[in-house]
Amino acid sequence: MFKFGFSGDKEDEEEDKDMKNSTINWISASKVEVLEMQIEKQYEPVDYAENLIFPGYKLKLIRSEKALHDLRMENCANIVEAESQHSDLIPAKYEGGLKIWECSYDLSQYLFENNVEFQGKFVLDLGCGTGVIGLVALLKNSIVHFQDYNVEVIKTVTIPNVLLNFDDRESVLKRCQFFCGDWGSFTKLRSSNGDKFVRYDLIFTSETIYNPDNHKKLYEVFKQRLKEDGIGLIAGKSYYFGVGGGIRQFQNLIEEDGIFDVETVWKNREGLQREILKITRKQQS
Ligand SMILES: C[S@@+](CC[C@H](N)C(=O)[O-])C[C@H]1O[C@@H](n2cnc3c(N)ncnc32)[C@H](O)[C@@H]1O
Structure with missing residues (x-):
């Protein structure tokens, strides 16, 4: 439905980008609390679709039309603007989280096929959108933090998707937390007891490397929030037409910093071309 924006002329595109970057205000990161009325909400079968996304796992997922309808009703300016522009992306306003992107299927499939250990692990679904990857981790008994730029996405899609897939809602909510806002400030967000940064065993991210202006911020999350023996998995396309980012560029940034080993x-x-990169911290010799 939405499309990444296209522009014909490369010079115009660069000029446009510089102008936009100087005026962009990224929303600060914050924790999103789940309200009692959300926990109690009953969903009608028309609100969601049941997808056999992975062998043996049928996930109930809020239909994106339903989410869009609700956000329109609430006059949610960012989403209404994106929809009116037929765009998947308005930098710093709407970052595309209402629908499931291709690479999140790749990454989830990879997690299933490679028997990644989830039991009791601390997982971050970074740029989660609908939260499919975090849901996989929750179903496999991890503790999951879901992060998306748009609070609207977290409230109308991510949280409902978690609640839809677990009968004991109170209990699953003890195993997850939700965050919105920009990666730049998410890196610095402290845990609710206020005195230490949470660090993760596993950080997953899918289709988040399309904007090269955000690469440093995204990389910093891995650098500062992945445990010493943690694993980061980054799923993305080789190139995002019309936006300019791509997986090689992000890989180069990681390699230049020299802290992580990177492997496709x-x-x-x-x-x-779609790929998954795995990063682990280099061992000190
Ligand atoms: C194209 S969507 C991908 C959603 C989901 N991971 C998937 O694959 O279906 C990109 C996601 O990255 C997140 N994102 C992009 N830029 C961000 C930023 N600067 N800070 C925080 N999150 C950002 C958005 O919230 C959005 O959901």
Whole structure:
């Protein structure tokens, strides 16, 4: 429905980008509390679709039309603006989290096929959107933090998707937390007891590397929030037409910093190239 914006002329595009960057205000990160009325809400079967996304796992996921409808009713300016522009992306306003992107299927499939250990692990679904990857981790008994830029996405899609897939809602909510806002300030967000940063065993991110202006902020989350023996998995396309980012650029940034070992652990065979990068901290010798 939405599309990444296209522009014909490369010079115009660069000029446009510089102008926009100087005026962009990124929203600060904060924790999103789940309200009692959300916990008690009953969903009608028309509100969601049941998808057999992975063998043996049927996930109930809020339909994006339903989320859009609710946000329109609430006059949610960012989403209404994105929809009116037929755009998947308005930098710092709407970052595309209402629908499930291709690479999150790749990453979830990879997690299933490679028997990643989830039991009791502390997981971050970074730029989670609908939260499919975090849901996989929750179903496999992890403690999951879901992070998305848009609070609207967290409230109308991510939280409902968690609640829809667990009968004991109170109990699953003890295993998850939700955050919105920019990666730049998310990195510095302290835990609710106020005195230490949370660090994760596993950080997953899918389709978040499209904007090269955000690469440093995104990388900093891995650098500062991944445990010493933690694993980061980054799923993305080789190139995002019309936006300029791509997986090689992000890989170069990580390699130049020299802190992580980086390895491509999965590639698709046909169509626009999609990949998964795995990062682990270099061992001190
Ligand atoms: C294209 S969507 C991908 C959503 C989901 N991971 C998927 O694959 O279906 C990109 C996601 O990155 C997040 N994002 C992009 N830029 C961000 C920023 N500067 N700070 C925080 N989150 C950001 C958005 O919240 C958005 O959900």
